[in-house]
Amino acid sequence: MVTREDVENIALLSKLFVPEEELDGLTKSMQEIIDFADAINNAPASAEGFDCINNLSNVFREDEVVPSYPSEEILRNAPAQAEDHFLVRNRE
Amino acid sequence: MKYELVSGFETHIELQTKTKIFCGCTTQFGGEPNTHCCPVCIGLPGTLPVLNREVVRFAIKAGLAVHGEIASVAKMDRKNYCYPDLSKAYQISQLYAPLIIGGYVELSSGKKIRLHHIHIEEDAGKLIHRHGDTYVDYNRGGVPLIEIVSEPDIRSVDEAREYVEKLQQVMRYIGISDCRMQEGSMRCDVNVSVRPEGSETFGTRTEIKNMNSITNIVKAMEYEYDRQVDLIESGGKVVQETLRYDDVSGTTSSMRSKEDAHDYRYFRDPDLVTINIPREEVEALRAEMPELPADKCRRYIDALGIPEKDAQLLTKYRRISEFFDAAIEGVKSPKTVSNFIIGQMFRRAETESDKEQFDLPTTPQQLNALVKLLDSGKIRNNLAKATLEKMLDTGKPATDFISESDMGGVDDNALLALCKAAIEGNAKAVADFRGGKEKALKALVGNVMKNSRGKADAQAAEAKIKELLG
Numbered sequence: 001m002v003t004r005e006d007v008e009n010i011a012l013l014s015k016l017f018v019p020e021e022e023l024d025g026l027t028k029s030m031q032e033i034i035d036f037a038d039a040i041n042n043a044p045a046s047a048e049g050f051d052c053i054n055n056l057s058n059v060f061r062e063d064e065v066v067p068s069y070p071s072e073e074i075l076r077n078a079p080a081q082a083e084d085h086f087l088v089r090n091r092e
Numbered sequence: 093m094k095y096e097l098v099s100g101f102e103t104h105i106e107l108q109t110k111t112k113i114f115c116g117c118t119t120q121f122g123g124e125p126n127t128h129c130c131p132v133c134i135g136l137p138g139t140l141p142v143l144n145r146e147v148v149r150f151a152i153k154a155g156l157a158v159h160g161e162i163a164s165v166a167k168m169d170r171k172n173y174c175y176p177d178l179s180k181a182y183q184i185s186q187l188y189a190p191l192i193i194g195g196y197v198e199l200s201s202g203k204k205i206r207l208h209h210i211h212i213e214e215d216a217g218k219l220i221h222r223h224g225d226t227y228v229d230y231n232r233g234g235v236p237l238i239e240i241v242s243e244p245d246i247r248s249v250d251e252a253r254e255y256v257e258k259l260q261q262v263m264r265y266i267g268i269s270d271c272r273m274q275e276g277s278m279r280c281d282v283n284v285s286v287r288p289e290g291s292e293t294f295g296t297r298t299e300i301k302n303m304n305s306i307t308n309i310v311k312a313m314e315y316e317y318d319r320q321v322d323l324i325e326s327g328g329k330v331v332q333e334t335l336r337y338d339d340v341s342g343t344t345s346s347m348r349s350k351e352d353a354h355d356y357r358y359f360r361d362p363d364l365v366t367i368n369i370p371r372e373e374v375e376a377l378r379a380e381m382p383e384l385p386a387d388k389c390r391r392y393i394d395a396l397g398i399p400e401k402d403a404q405l406l407t408k409y410r411r412i413s414e415f416f417d418a419a420i421e422g423v424k425s426p427k428t429v430s431n432f433i434i435g436q437m438f439r440r441a442e443t444e445s446d447k448e449q450f451d452l453p454t455t456p457q458q459l460n461a462l463v464k465l466l467d468s469g470k471i472r473n474n475l476a477k478a479t480l481e482k483m484l485d486t487g488k489p490a491t492d493f494i495s496e497s498d499m500g501g502v503d504d505n506a507l508l509a510l511c512k513a514a515i516e517g518n519a520k521a522v523a524d525f526r527g528g529k530e531k532a533l534k535a536l537v538g539n540v541m542k543n544s545r546g547k548a549d550a551q552a553a554e555a556k557i558k559e560l561l562g
C-alpha cells in the first residue's frame with residue numbers, strides 16, 4: 001500500500017514540491033502505477049520475448065570524436081560547483 | 093601450521109579507443125576539468141547511450157589473446173550504486189551476458205591462471221577530496237574499460253606478479269591499451285584468502301581495491317597474508333570486507349564495510365540493445381591479431397636458436413621484437429643480432445618506458461647491414477661493436493664509420509684474389525713449397541698480409557693457399 005508519507009518522501013528525494021491539496025490524488029495515482037507494474041511482473045513471458053521489443057540488435061556508433069560541451073554548459077544544472085568541478089558538500 | 097595463499101584478480105584496463113564507450117567525447121587523458129563531457133556521459137535524463145563499435149572489437153581481441161570464448165550474444169546491464177563518481181547512480185556494465193567467457197593466462201612454469209570472464213563497462217569520474225568536500229571531474233567518466241576476472245588460481249606473490257606482467261604484455265601487443273598502472277590505465281582489485289596447506293576449501297577472502305603498481309600489489313598481498321594468518325592463529329576470524337592499501341604505512345585498512353553488504357540490483361539496461369557477434373567477425377578479428385608474445389618467444393627459441401632468457405627479453409615489448417624481426421632479415425646468425433640488441437642497445441634503453449618505445453637512432457635495417465658485414469667476414473666482431481656505438485651516437489649507417497681499408501682483404505672473394513696474386517707473383521716460393529719446404533708457405537701468406545695491409549686473416553689465407561696449391 002502506498003501511503004501519503006511515501007509520496008512525501010519520494011517528492012523530497014526527487015526535489016519536487018507537492019502542495020498539500022494534491023497529496024491524496026497523487027497517492028492514489030502512485031498506487032495505480034505500482035499495480036500496473038505488478039500486472040507486468042505477473043504476465044507470463046519468455047525472456048526472449050522481452051529481450052528485443054523492437055527486434056533491434058547491434059546498434060553501434062563509429063569511433064569518431066565529436067566536440068564535447070563547454071564546461072559551463074556541463075556544470076549549468078549542478079546544485080553546487082567550484083573551480084570547474086561539480087561540488088559535493090560534506091553533509092556532516 | 094603452514095598456510096597457503098589463495099588469490100584472484102579483477103583487472104580493469106582502459107581501452108585506447110578515440111571516443112568514450114557511449115558517446116563521441118574524446119578519451120584523451122587529462123584536459124581541463126569537465127571539458128571532455130556531454131549530456132550522455134554526465135548522465136542527464138533523456139539522453140541515449142549508443143555503444144562504440146570499436147569497444148566491442150577491442151574486447152573481442154582481448155578475449156582472443158587470452159584464449160577465451162567469444163559469446164554469440166552479449167548484453168549490457170546496470171550496476172546500481174550511489175556515489176558521486178557516477179552521475180547516473182548506476183554504471184553500465186555486463187553481468188548476465190558478458191562478451192568473453194573463460195580463457196587463461198599461461199605462466200612461464202606452464203601453469204594456467206584460468207579466467208572467469210571479461211566484460212566491458214564504463215569508467216567512473218575522478219574525485220578530488222579537499223577540505224572535507226568532494227570535487228568531481230567527469231572527463232574520465234564513460235571511458236571504455238574491460239574488466240578481466242580471474243579464478244582464484246594464484247598461489248604466490250610471484251605468480252601474481254607474473255600474471256599481471258603477462259596481461260600487461262599481451263594487451264600492449266594487441267594494441268588495445270597502454271596498460272600504464274601509474275597513470276591508471278590498468279588497475280587491479282586483489283582478492284586474498286588463506287587456508288591450511290592441503291585444505292580443499294577456500295578461506296574467507298578480503299578484497300584490496302584499486303592497486304596501481306606491481307610493487308604495491310606484492311607488498312599488499314604479503315601484508316594481507318600475514319594479517320590473516322596471525323588472525324586465525326590467535327583464534328580470530330577473517331571478515332569478508334573491502335580493503336584499501338596504504339603504501340606509506342604498508343598496511344591495509346577497511347574501506348566501507350557497511351556498503352559491502354549492499355546489493356547492486358543489476359538489471360538489463362533498457363537503453364542498450366542486444367549485441368550479436370557473428371562468427372565471421374570473430375574470424376576477421378582473429379586474422380588481424382599480431383603474433384602473440386608467447387608464440388613469438390617459442391619461435392625465437394625453436395626456429396632461431398635464441399636462448400630462452402634472451403627470447404623472453406626480446407619479446408617482453410612488442411617494439412623490440414619487431415625491431416629484432418626486421419633486423420634478422422637474411423642474416424646468418426639471428427643470435428648475433430640478439431646479442432647486439434640485448435648487449436649494446438639495451439644499455440641505451442634502460443627504463444621500462446624506454447624499452448616500450450624503443451626509439452633509438454639506429455634503425456633495424458642499419459643493424460641488419462652491420463651484421464651482414466660481419467657475416468661476410470669483411471669486418472671482425474670488435475670493429476662491429478665499436479661501429480654500433482658510433483651508429484647509436486649518430487643515427488648514421490655502418491658504412492659511414494668503416495673505410496674500404498677497414499674492410500679490405502677479409503672478404504672471401506678478395507681473399508681468394510689476394511692468394512692467387514701471391515701465388516702468381518712468387519714462383520720461387522711456390523716451387524719451394526711444392527718441393528717440400530713448408531716454410532715457403534709463410535712467404536706467400538706474408539705477401540697476402542702485406543697486400544691487405546694486415547686486414548686479412550692469416551689462418552684463412554694459409555688454408556686458402558694450401559687449397560689452391562693442393
Ligand SMILES: [Zn+2]
Nearest residue numbers: 115117130133
Ligand atoms: Zn560524452
